[in-house]
Amino acid sequence: MNTLALLAGRRAVxxxxxxxxxxxxxxxxxxxxxxxxxxxxxxxxxxxxPHLLDYLSGNAAALDSQNLLILEAVRLPxxxxxxxxxxxxxxxxxxxxxxxxxxxxxxxxxxxxxxAALAAVTAIVLGPTLLFPLQSVLGEQFLPLMAFLxxxxxxxxxxxxATRHGQTSTTALILSGIAIAAMTGAATGLLIFMAxxxxxxxxxxxxxxxxxxxxxxxxxxxxxxxxxxxxxIPFVAKGLDALVLGDAAAFHMGVPVQRLKRLTILAVxxxxxxxxxxxxxIGFVGxxxxxxxxxxxxxSHRFLLPTSALGGASLLLFADSIARTIxxxxxxxxxxxxxxxxxxVFLMLLLGRNGRSSMEGL
Amino acid sequence: xxxAREISxxxxxxxxxxxxxxxxxxxxxxxxxxxxxxxxxxxxxAISGELKPDHGEVLYNDRRLTALSPIELAAERAVLPQSTAxxxxxxxxxxxxxxxxxxxxxxxxxxxxxxxxRVGLGGFEARSYNALSGGEQQRVQLARVLAQMPSPVSxxxxxxxxxDEPTASLDIGHQISVLELARDFARAGGIVLAILHDLNLxxxxxxxxxILHKGRLVCEGRPENTIDDTIIREVYGISGTVGRLPAAHxxxxxxxxxxxxxx
Amino acid sequence: MRSVPLHRRLVLSLACALVIAPQATLAQSADxxxxxxxxxxxxxxxxxxGEGDRIVAVDTTSSYPAEATQxxxxxxxxxxxxxxxxxxxxxxxxxxxxxxxxxxxxxxxASGLTLISIPSPPDTSAIPAKIRAVxxxxxxxxxxxxxxxxxxxxxxxxxxxxxxxxxxxxxxFALSLANGRVMAGGSQSSADAIIRxxxxxxxxxxxxxxxxxxxxxxxxxxxxxxxxxxxxxxxxTAEQAFALPALASSPAAxxxxxxxxxxxxxxxxxxxAAEAAAELHGKLYPEATKP
Numbered sequence: 001m002n003t004l005a006l007l008a009g010r011r012a013v014x015x016x017x018x019x020x021x022x023x024x025x026x027x028x029x030x031x032x033x034x035x036x037x038x039x040x041x042x043x044x045x046x047x048x049x050p051h052l053l054d055y056l057s058g059n060a061a062a063l064d065s066q067n068l069l070i071l072e073a074v075r076l077p078x079x080x081x082x083x084x085x086x087x088x089x090x091x092x093x094x095x096x097x098x099x100x101x102x103x104x105x106x107x108x109x110x111x112x113x114x115x116a117a118l119a120a121v122t123a124i125v126l127g128p129t130l131l132f133p134l135q136s137v138l139g140e141q142f143l144p145l146m147a148f149l150x151x152x153x154x155x156x157x158x159x160x161x162a163t164r165h166g167q168t169s170t171t172a173l174i175l176s177g178i179a180i181a182a183m184t185g186a187a188t189g190l191l192i193f194m195a196x197x198x199x200x201x202x203x204x205x206x207x208x209x210x211x212x213x214x215x216x217x218x219x220x221x222x223x224x225x226x227x228x229x230x231x232x233i234p235f236v237a238k239g240l241d242a243l244v245l246g247d248a249a250a251f252h253m254g255v256p257v258q259r260l261k262r263l264t265i266l267a268v269x270x271x272x273x274x275x276x277x278x279x280x281x282i283g284f285v286g287x288x289x290x291x292x293x294x295x296x297x298x299x300s301h302r303f304l305l306p307t308s309a310l311g312g313a314s315l316l317l318f319a320d321s322i323a324r325t326i327x328x329x330x331x332x333x334x335x336x337x338x339x340x341x342x343x344x345v346f347l348m349l350l351l352g353r354n355g356r357s358s359m360e361g362l
Numbered sequence: 363x364x365x366a367r368e369i370s371x372x373x374x375x376x377x378x379x380x381x382x383x384x385x386x387x388x389x390x391x392x393x394x395x396x397x398x399x400x401x402x403x404x405x406x407x408a409i410s411g412e413l414k415p416d417h418g419e420v421l422y423n424d425r426r427l428t429a430l431s432p433i434e435l436a437a438e439r440a441v442l443p444q445s446t447a448x449x450x451x452x453x454x455x456x457x458x459x460x461x462x463x464x465x466x467x468x469x470x471x472x473x474x475x476x477x478x479x480r481v482g483l484g485g486f487e488a489r490s491y492n493a494l495s496g497g498e499q500q501r502v503q504l505a506r507v508l509a510q511m512p513s514p515v516s517x518x519x520x521x522x523x524x525x526d527e528p529t530a531s532l533d534i535g536h537q538i539s540v541l542e543l544a545r546d547f548a549r550a551g552g553i554v555l556a557i558l559h560d561l562n563l564x565x566x567x568x569x570x571x572x573i574l575h576k577g578r579l580v581c582e583g584r585p586e587n588t589i590d591d592t593i594i595r596e597v598y599g600i601s602g603t604v605g606r607l608p609a610a611h612x613x614x615x616x617x618x619x620x621x622x623x624x625x
Numbered sequence: 626m627r628s629v630p631l632h633r634r635l636v637l638s639l640a641c642a643l644v645i646a647p648q649a650t651l652a653q654s655a656d657x658x659x660x661x662x663x664x665x666x667x668x669x670x671x672x673x674x675g676e677g678d679r680i681v682a683v684d685t686t687s688s689y690p691a692e693a694t695q696x697x698x699x700x701x702x703x704x705x706x707x708x709x710x711x712x713x714x715x716x717x718x719x720x721x722x723x724x725x726x727x728x729x730x731x732x733x734x735a736s737g738l739t740l741i742s743i744p745s746p747p748d749t750s751a752i753p754a755k756i757r758a759v760x761x762x763x764x765x766x767x768x769x770x771x772x773x774x775x776x777x778x779x780x781x782x783x784x785x786x787x788x789x790x791x792x793x794x795x796x797x798f799a800l801s802l803a804n805g806r807v808m809a810g811g812s813q814s815s816a817d818a819i820i821r822x823x824x825x826x827x828x829x830x831x832x833x834x835x836x837x838x839x840x841x842x843x844x845x846x847x848x849x850x851x852x853x854x855x856x857x858x859x860x861x862t863a864e865q866a867f868a869l870p871a872l873a874s875s876p877a878a879x880x881x882x883x884x885x886x887x888x889x890x891x892x893x894x895x896x897x898a899a900e901a902a903a904e905l906h907g908k909l910y911p912e913a914t915k916p
Contacts, residue, residue, distance in 0.1 A: 015455030015487030016471045044712035066711060069736050074708045101449040140727060197800055197808065197835040198703070198723075205704050212706065213728040242460050244450050248412050249443055253464035253510060254436025299450035329682055329709030330700035 021303030024296060028310035032083075035317035039079040042321045044328035045070050077214035078324075082317045084219065085211070085279055088226040088271040090312020091233065093286025094293075094304050095264050098240035100170050103294065106286040107272045109177055110265050111158040112151040114184040116276040118191075119150020120206055125191045125199045143206075144221070144277035151273030154184060159265060168261045170247075208333030209282035211320050222274040229271040230309060236264055237301040244299070282335050284342040285312050291346065315341070363387060364439075364522060364553055368418035369408050371401075378404045380577035381418070388520035391548040392555045393564045396574035397598055402557045403444075403526055405574065409555065410441050410524055423519070436464050439522035439553075440510040442503055444530060448491055454478060454502045455487035461509035473512065477505040482539065496531030504528065504540060514552025522553035529560060534617050541567045565589055566618035573597060654739040655764025657717030661710050664702055664721025666895035667743055668693050670759040671719070673896045674768050682713040684724075688889050689897075707732040719762050721745050745894065747815040749822050752898055753777045772896060779899035780822070787824025787906050794909050795828035796820045797848035797877070800835045802861050805869050807838050809846075815892040816852070822898070823905035825850070843871040850909055851877045854888035884908045 041048045047070045054062045055071055063071070092107035100109060108114060123146040127135040135142045158180050162172035192203060239260040242250035251257050275282070289311040290304060297303055319337040326332060364386040371379040379401040386392055386409075394402050407413040409420055411427050420427040422438050430438070440461065448457075458477050462470035478484055481501040486494070491502060504525075511521045525544060529537040537560070545567055548554040558564045564571060565585040572582040575597045581588045595601045608614050659681045662668040668687035671680055677690070682697040684705060699709045702721060707729035710718065718733060718740045734740050741762045743755055753773035760769020798816035801808040810816030811832035820827050828848035829838065838846075851866060863883035872878055886908075890901050 015453040015489070016459065016474075017453070017456070018471070044706070044709050046712065066736055066738075069732070070708060070711060073732050073735060103450070193806070193837060195837070201701070201703055205701075210704075213726065215728065238460075238463060241456075242464070244448055244452065245446055245457070245460070246443065248407075249441070249446065251412060251432055252410060252436065252439075252441040253460060254433040256432045294450065298456065299452055300456055324706070324708065327698075329697050329706060329712050330685075331704075331706035331709055 017298040021297045031314045035314040039317040040075045078211045081214040082320045083313045084226045085275040086313035086316030087309040089285040090289040090308040092268040094290035094308035111154040112269045112272045114181045115154020116147040116151035118184045118188045120147040121188050121191045124202045125195045147277035148273045155269035206280045209280040209335035218278045225270040225274040229267040233305045240301040284338040288342040365421045369415045370417035372416045377577045382579045386553045390569045392570045393568035394557050394572045395564050400574040401577040440507040442507045442525040444526050451490050458505045461506035464510045477509040481505045514547045514550040525556040654717045659715045661715040661718045663724045665889045666893040669895045674765045749818045783899045783902050790824040793826040794849040796825040796850045797828040798852045809838050822902040840871040849876045850882040852884045855885040
């Protein structure tokens with residue numbers, strides 16, 4: 001209690017919110033550890049703490065083959081992929097909000113989600129017919145690969161449209177983004193309209209998102225992209241802060257604005273494209289997590305970016321634990337859970353006193 | 363020494379800046395005046411590197427501006443913008459801190475606090491920037507500029523600050539203190555370039571005055587050698603205003619006549 | 626010589642079991658006491674063989690008999706939860722072909738459990754084979770043969786009866802009429818199979834499977850009867866259906882010929898298929914069945 005008051009008092013005087021940023025970072029690391037633990041030991045089969053301890057202590061032989069399978073083929077991969085995806089979504093949301101100077105931006109704003117969705121729906125609807133040769137060659141990798149490439153392609157298109165004379169205008173990005181989203185939405189709608197019953201069901205489930213397909217190969221596939229967006233955090237934090245003062249002011253303070261925009265957009269598109277490819281579209285994490293954290297620790301990206309990653313990972317892991325147990329033995333798509341968890345909390349905070357002050361200047 | 367040589371900026375066939383050459387000398391407070399649309403801000407953007415001129419070049423100590431990276435430029439000059447609204451609720455300290463970080467300061471928080479005190483905003487550190495008045499916000503931005511350029515001369519090299527209408531939202535008292543700060547910066551060997559709209563303040567503070575009209579540099583020199591009825595009539599379209607008192611029933615306020623004003 | 630450690634031996638014997646003996650697999654499954662049934666028809670057949678008590682969990686499409694809906698539910702047939710299935714501690718999984726998703730099926734296969742897939746072509750002649758396959762899987766080969774023969778007989782009888790219909794009515798099966806769009810059962814669909822067995826003609830032969838049709842295609846099909854599934858949130862009344870531009874001008878609309886039947890009953894192509902066809906026949910040709 002005293003420490004907090006001291007820190008709060010210090011904060012009130014100094015105006016520098018590093019102390020609380022650091023505190024939040026530590027708190028979220030602990031929360032993540034809890035989330036990881038929960039994700040591994042919670043589930044409909046009753047594989048739990050004792051099994052985990054046996055497994056970790058090298059005593060895997062003590063586990064019967066089915067429990068071992070559940071641990072190794074279901075719990076651990078889902079936890080790993082949930083961690084990576086949640087972190088990617090959280091930090092991407094924060095980066096896009098900083099880049100666009102708008103707390104309502106989400107990673108999809110660069111076109112990656114609508115492009116990935118279009119590509120995924122194309123794969124589902126045309127896979128058994130027009131694109132059958134491709135599908136038979138690639139097998140299970142067909143849908144994820146299409147989604148990933150679709151997301152990237154759409155982002156490149158958007159970027160190309162919004163960049164003139166080497167300058168990427170954020171306003172142009174937003175406006176072009178709306179136009180492109182309308183186009184991809186129309187194309188997706190057309191495909192849905194043409195879809196047969198089987199495809200419709202598959203599309204529905206894909207668009208609600210799920211971590212159920214987690215496997216080591218998928219984890220390894222998305223790891224470089226998620227790793228990349230994490231690695232650039234220290235390089236872009238300073239620039240994103242400065243960008244809030246405007247492109248010109250950031251430039252005057254030594255930020256290579258165009259390079260920053262390119263790097264951030266590329267990293268976010270790759271990370272989100274990869275996550276959408278393996279897990280379908282999972283919403284809310286990219287908007288809610290950074291916004292909540294901003295209310296708590298302020299908008300400085302030094303702490304906002306890493307805490308958004310940690311927060312996103314924790315949220316997704318808890319959401320997945322709920323998704324796997326709430327209607328057991330069936331499973332709820334995770335997109336539903338993130339929406340149910342996120343939206344009311346978001347609203348409550350926006351309408352509360354803290355929330356109003358966060359909307360100053362909007 | 364910062365030199366702008368034959369700068370032209372043309373948009374839609376119109377020359378916003380028309381073959382303007384201006385030298386910014388260390389130790390000298392250079393002021394640019396002119397009516398709206400004369401090209402003052404555009405010229406400043408060209409000199410600061412924000413805009414690439416269509417003709418001509420800008421040299422920083424004989425190095426072409428285009429050859430300098432953003433980081434190198436940030437070490438040469440800092441720019442005070444006209445006004446900024448922020449989309450995120452940074453505190454005053456956090457805004458100023460960015461300038462200190464741009465400078466490469468090892469203790470950016472501390473440097474930021476000092477800069478805020480210099481502009482008379484000590485105690486404002488934790489206030490939300492967006493909740494401040496226009497004038498206070500302007501002074502926070504000035505503190506940021508000072509945090510980016512704390513010393514007028516660094517390692518023997520003069521540093522530059524460019525101020526784009528720094529007095530716009532300020533009351534007379536604060537206008538004076540900001541300009542005095544800038545003048546001290548110049549006196550100590552720094553390079554100062556300011557765009558002012560107030561002719562009286564320009565007349566008092568400028569060591570070197572440049573008058574722009576329709577993108578062209580029509581006149582430059584010391585204020586007493588440049589400001590006269592002819593040029594004011596030509597550029598602003600009003601006559602008989604220089605050095606004359608108004609009619610008896612109209613009170614006049616001459617900030618430049620204030621007590622303890624020095625030249 | 627060192628003895629082989631216990632866990633190594635277990636792994637080896639597991640490997641042998643999986644690799645060496647497919648027949649042995651079936652033999653193992655024959656006594657399965659905890660069956661997970663995925664697919665409405667599979668569940669129905671197991672109950673028809675009197676072995677419903679051996680089922681521990683079903684999927685959402687298993688709606689018949691009513692007792693089946695009381696069992697724990699592992700999700701939609703194409704989106705089952707692998708861990709959910711395993712949490713029921715099954716010793717046998719019987720799944721309709723097309724169950725998924727692929728990742729979940731792979732995990733279930735990797736778990737060493739017996740997973741038997743039952744082919745389900747959209748053809749009434751395949752029904753006896755389906756019954757036999759399920760029966761063999763649960764060790765009730767003889768009973769299944771009995772049921773299969775009975776079903777075969779009733780199918781034959783129904784076919785003969787309905788074959789006598791001289792003017793076949795054109796039937797349009799609409800899987801969904803949501804948003805005014807007709808998702809019709811074309812050739813190679815279970816709807817097509819049932820319609821033909823019931824002595825009707827599928828109004829839609831230009832597409833295969835369940836596909837959406839343009840309004841013009843529906844008008845060109847000129848169905849005499851519109852057939853839909855009952856129940857569900859998107860239940861449309863006859864008035865609503867015939868108000869749609871696609872159907873408003875059809876002969877079916879003129880005669881107000883709108884038939885609803887339970888989905889699994891009608892399309893499941895299971896033990897009740899012959900009954901369903903007969904009932905449909907009665908609804909299509911009410912005059913013919915008048916006493």
